[in-house]
Amino acid sequence: MLMRLSFSKGVTYVIRLENVSKVFTVKSKEVKAVDNANIHVKKGEIHGVIGYSGAGKSTLIRCVNLLERPTSGKIVINGEEITTLSPNKLGATRQKIGMIFQGFNLLKTATVYDNIAIPLKLLGVNKEEVKARTEKYLAIVGLQDKHHHYPSQLSGGQKQRVAIARALAQEPEILLSDEATSALDPETTDSILDLLLKINEEFGITILLITHEMNVIQKICDYVYVLEGGSIVEHGTTIGLFTNPRHQTTKKFLNTISQRNLSATLISQLNLSGSVIRLTFTGLVTGKPLLAEVSQKFNVKPNILAANIIELKNGVIGNLVVHIIGEKSDVESTLRFLQEQGVGTEELRDEN
Amino acid sequence: MSEFIEKWLPQFQQATVETFQMVGISLLFSIIIGIPLGILLVLSRPGQALDNKWLNHLLNLVVNIVRSVPFIILLFFILPFTKLIVGTTIGVQGVIVPLVIYTSPYIARLMETALLEVENGVVEAYTAMGIKTRHIIWNVMLREARPSIILGLTIATVSLVGATAMAGLVGAGGLGDLAYRYGHLRYEVDVMYVTIFILIILVQSIQSLGNRLATRLKKD
Numbered sequence: 138m139l140m141r142l143s144f145s146k147g148v149t150y151v152i153r154l155e156n157v158s159k160v161f162t163v164k165s166k167e168v169k170a171v172d173n174a175n176i177h178v179k180k181g182e183i184h185g186v187i188g189y190s191g192a193g194k195s196t197l198i199r200c201v202n203l204l205e206r207p208t209s210g211k212i213v214i215n216g217e218e219i220t221t222l223s224p225n226k227l228g229a230t231r232q233k234i235g236m237i238f239q240g241f242n243l244l245k246t247a248t249v250y251d252n253i254a255i256p257l258k259l260l261g262v263n264k265e266e267v268k269a270r271t272e273k274y275l276a277i278v279g280l281q282d283k284h285h286h287y288p289s290q291l292s293g294g295q296k297q298r299v300a301i302a303r304a305l306a307q308e309p310e311i312l313l314s315d316e317a318t319s320a321l322d323p324e325t326t327d328s329i330l331d332l333l334l335k336i337n338e339e340f341g342i343t344i345l346l347i348t349h350e351m352n353v354i355q356k357i358c359d360y361v362y363v364l365e366g367g368s369i370v371e372h373g374t375t376i377g378l379f380t381n382p383r384h385q386t387t388k389k390f391l392n393t394i395s396q397r398n399l400s401a402t403l404i405s406q407l408n409l410s411g412s413v414i415r416l417t418f419t420g421l422v423t424g425k426p427l428l429a430e431v432s433q434k435f436n437v438k439p440n441i442l443a444a445n446i447i448e449l450k451n452g453v454i455g456n457l458v459v460h461i462i463g464e465k466s467d468v469e470s471t472l473r474f475l476q477e478q479g480v481g482t483e484e485l486r487d488e489n
Numbered sequence: 490m491s492e493f494i495e496k497w498l499p500q501f502q503q504a505t506v507e508t509f510q511m512v513g514i515s516l517l518f519s520i521i522i523g524i525p526l527g528i529l530l531v532l533s534r535p536g537q538a539l540d541n542k543w544l545n546h547l548l549n550l551v552v553n554i555v556r557s558v559p560f561i562i563l564l565f566f567i568l569p570f571t572k573l574i575v576g577t578t579i580g581v582q583g584v585i586v587p588l589v590i591y592t593s594p595y596i597a598r599l600m601e602t603a604l605l606e607v608e609n610g611v612v613e614a615y616t617a618m619g620i621k622t623r624h625i626i627w628n629v630m631l632r633e634a635r636p637s638i639i640l641g642l643t644i645a646t647v648s649l650v651g652a653t654a655m656a657g658l659v660g661a662g663g664l665g666d667l668a669y670r671y672g673h674l675r676y677e678v679d680v681m682y683v684t685i686f687i688l689i690i691l692v693q694s695i696q697s698l699g700n701r702l703a704t705r706l707k708k709d
């Protein structure tokens with residue numbers, strides 16, 4: 138029934154979370170770690186959940202492979218409801234879902250090679266295949282010369298590469314990433330993100346990740362969910378969210394990658410003689426000399442206060458903070474005109 | 490000197506052999522009982538694979554009760570049980586049962602501590618891969634805990650050597666008995682010194698062996 142429903146819409150989702158909630162009981166008090174979350178990921182997409190610590194991201198992603206059993210709601214993987222599966226069948230489904238962690242979770246007592254080979258052996262993969270896969274995926278993550286090293290001899294980034302190779306060696310359709318880059322320095326983070334993009338493109342692996350770093354979302358995600366207090370407070374395509382954030386939390390996260398706000402005192406001063414507006418340009422609009430046009434068309438003088446460009450996975454966004462000097466009515470018609478041209482506008486007030 | 494050796498060598502040889510017998514045999518049985526018991530103590534904890542509050546409470550109670558009784562009292566307290574199991578309450582045979590009962594819960598506790606040191610994240614990673622619990626016990630928990638398990642068993646062995654000293658009370662002999670009977674009761678001070686010296690060497694060797702093995706297994 139559910140299968141047919143999703144087919145009839147012409148879309149099939151690899152990962153589908155329907156109204157998932159998770160309640161923990163701590164000292165006879167109920168804590169809602171995840172509240173009615175809905176996530177839909179199509180094949181080959183990369184979706185990211187962003188939130189502060191304690192927002193419930195980890196619980197949410199652990200619900201996807203039932204490391205955490207949701208209190209209510211459905212988890213559908215490839216059209217199959219998995220919360221009601223027998224332990225054996227659940228095991229088979231889990232093999233299709235790779236997972237990487239913030240703490241890498243490698244065997245300390247095993248070499249890099251064994252860290253990948255042991256799980257494969259335990260999953261019943263035959264000897265030659267174990268060897269072939271282990272060598273193949275270690276080469277893909279760039280650790281072909283580290284077979285006999287122990288995890289303690291590797292850097293954080295290399296350990297995460299081993300963990301990624303281990304996940305890939307099961308040849309999964311889905312990869313879950315639980316803060317995989319949070320323990321790494323910015324440069325290493327970038328290289329791991331590049332690796333995730335590469336495996337997404339080369340193997341068509343669908344990725345769901347959680348993070349508290351906006352640059353992770355910016356670099357590799359197609360779609361974003363903003364999680365706060367266990368609820369998804371805002372979601373949308375990465376471009377959509379970067380151009381037109383609505384929720385306060387989303388805006389705060391955006392501020393972490395580019396300075397979007399001016400100080401309250403500066404804004405209140407400038408507001409005396411006009412309005413401080415943030416303009417967001419995406420796609421074709423970036424090519425037009427709109428500000429020049431505006432000053433001719435209306436009785437206003439735009440003054441650029443700050444500007445930046447954000448490169449996203451699927452496009453480029455230009456941000457411009459302008460002080461538009463002029464009468465209130467002129468400023469309003471200017472904004473209307475800009476909106477008609479496809480420019481995002483947001484008035485900055487001193488309470489921000 | 491040579492007179493002393495001539496007089497006492499056979500006695501020391503016999504006592505050493507008895508000590509080795511007692512330690513070896515009881516250690517073997519204690520491991521067979523203690524390791525699975527330790528695993529069960531961990532697995533029945535809340536949130537673990539066999540999460541079972543009652544089983545966990547019961548196991549903890551049993552382990553704590555046995556661990557509360559000093560060996561010298563345990564030795565006599567369980568005489569009827571010993572008789573039932575091995576048919577005698579004296580000699581090396583008679584002391585094995587109390588030694589095993591004394592040591593297994595100790596080993597179980599040491600196993601529990603060793604296994605709890607294994608990062609839960611690794612267990613979780615393997616669960617997420619769809620690997621069966623029994624495989625995880627062997628290939629993740631026991632494997633990763635090996636260095637701590639070896640150190641734990643070393644501690645248990647040393648304490649077992651100590652417990653065998655009381656074995657003389659049921660006529661099982663051993664080095665402790667030799668020191669007590671000749672060294673203490675008959676004022677043969679030299680026998681006492683030599684026994685202590687042998688015991689020191691024995692304990693040192695056990696500890697060094699355990700340390701070396703644990704270091705070799707530890708890779709971080």
